[in-house]
Amino acid sequence: MVTAKKLVTRARLEGLVITLVALGYIWQVRNIPALFQMPGVPGPAAFPTLLGFALGVVGVWRLLRGAPAEEQAPDGEDVVEVRREAAAGVGARARGWLAAHGRFCGLWIVVLGYFVFMPELGFPLGSALALAAMGRLLGERRWPVVVGGAVVVTAVLHLAFAKGLGVRLPLGVLSFLGK
């Protein structure tokens, strides 16, 4: 009997995502306006249509077939990790997951937050906060080093890029200082 666990594999989920991306892409291709298109000559939608179908075919193939045999072979790092996780007990695994994934999620929040909010916060404030938070998350326990390092590195980078190379860095909430 085929169990749900065997049916829903990562490869199949990836196949589903790829197929959905391809469908969304092909849907968007339909919105491309055909400007100055001569009859018999490929327009701006021709190449994207080709790509959309190519991705769709691979996606459906992956969805139906799952991971090809070649991909299922031992994969270095992942396999070691799976074995390590399997070797640990349930409680240890749960504690390990929380310890590892809590910081992991925190790091992504800091990194993505920095990328999204840096223009509004400004380079000096946004970078100093991101550097301090990342330094702390990556294991630096000394607060003076975390804060001092973040401030000094931000100042040096701001001076080097904004003054030295003329890159227009956003000042954000500190823009009154630039006036």
Add this chain to the structure above:
Amino acid sequence: MLDHLLNGFATALQPMNLAIAFLGSIIGTVIGVLPGLGPTATIAMLLPLVFTMSPVAAMIMLTSIYYGAMYGGSTTSILVNIPGESASVITTIDGHKMAKQGRAGAALAIAAIGSFIAGTLAVMVLTIVGKPVAGLSLKFGPAEFFSLMLFGLATVASLAGRKISKALVTTVVGLMIATVGIDLVSGAPRFTFGNPFLSDGIDFIVVAMGVFALAEVVTTAREIWAGTQPGVVKADKVWLSWKDFTYSLPAILRGSFFGFLVGMLPGAGATLSTFIAYNVEKRLAKHPERYGTGDIRGVANPESANNAASGASLIPLLSLGIPGGGATAVMLGALMMLDITPGPLMFEKHGALLWALIASMYVGNAILVVLNWPLVNVFARIMAVPARFLMPIVLVICTVGVWSISQSSVDLVCTAFAGLVGYYMRRHGWPVEPLVLGLILGGRMESSYRQALIISKGSHGIFLEKPISLALLLAAVAFLVAPPILARLRRTRVVAAPVHA
């Protein structure tokens, strides 16, 4: 021809010009070594420096900055696994592994030496056969170009080995990203969702910083937490041993050959040459399994191909006025700034200036080797900085690199998204390089595809009717199909073989 070249060297070696080349190389290297700031961004930032210079001095300055920045780009590939520019994407595969093994110095040194040897060979070949082979590049029409790009993508996808289906997906996704923006032929907006910041398309740096830099930062963080991070990596040797050099020399020569061959095709560029040269090198190797594990030939080969291609791309630039890649596009800009239009009569009309330019490219390469005796030591020490300090700084510098492209928060959001996807890809064995090459080649590939179909009035048969195009397509299919078939045959043979206890 040789007289002209010697005159060119006489100009390039004047003390003032030599000083300019030296200064340009240093500035280019120092800025190019910052992740996210590739040669194009470096040149754009430093362009005001050359406005007041004489034409020859300006050209020497620009080429030196360019070569310095290229070397800086390779440096970030090797040290922090972040390619500074598209041509050094392939260098990350073996270069960063070498750095992690404490061989950053050797990797940086072979990058400089390989580039120098390739540059020397390219100038020699350019001098001897430059003019006669210029006509050859005219044999490449849109159909041949499309097939060449497809061949390039196939070689990269085949690098993924048993993950070839994943590589095909990432290649197509890369090509899809390249379709974002205003269509240059019809002016129709595609996948811009009404956002003007997407009209210009998505820059290579935006995606590369996400899939390489962001993914690297998070991967390193996980290694730190898991206690598997090697910590401070001390460089064993800061320079190259004679054994390393002789071991790499054949790879350098083959890289130079393929680099020159692909580089002289107009529009092909150095990036494609590095991918093709690396793949061919791996297939020719006695122990191909060593590639990707920190083999020095995996650095020597693409770095040589890259530089040979830059030299060879002068052929279509000077004969047809078509830049082959970043280096020649910069030079085209410089030439136009000086009111010189490249074309078939350039050698006759502006011979002295052109030979000075060719000579200055060579001098720039030589200066980089001299410069790198002390700099390799300095750069290799970056690996000694604990990752918990280095990675946050790398992330902030990458952000500045992305921001400097067009001061757009849309770019930053795209980088963040690319980072998430890149991390997933890395974690689950999806190759990143085909995605990046697809993005780089996508625009040119599409224009060649459409031009070819315009010529053939919509018939796809044109790709099979042209002999060069057909040969390239067959080669692409062979690259994709042969490895899985051979692997299956090998497995069958192992199973069929009797087991001796």
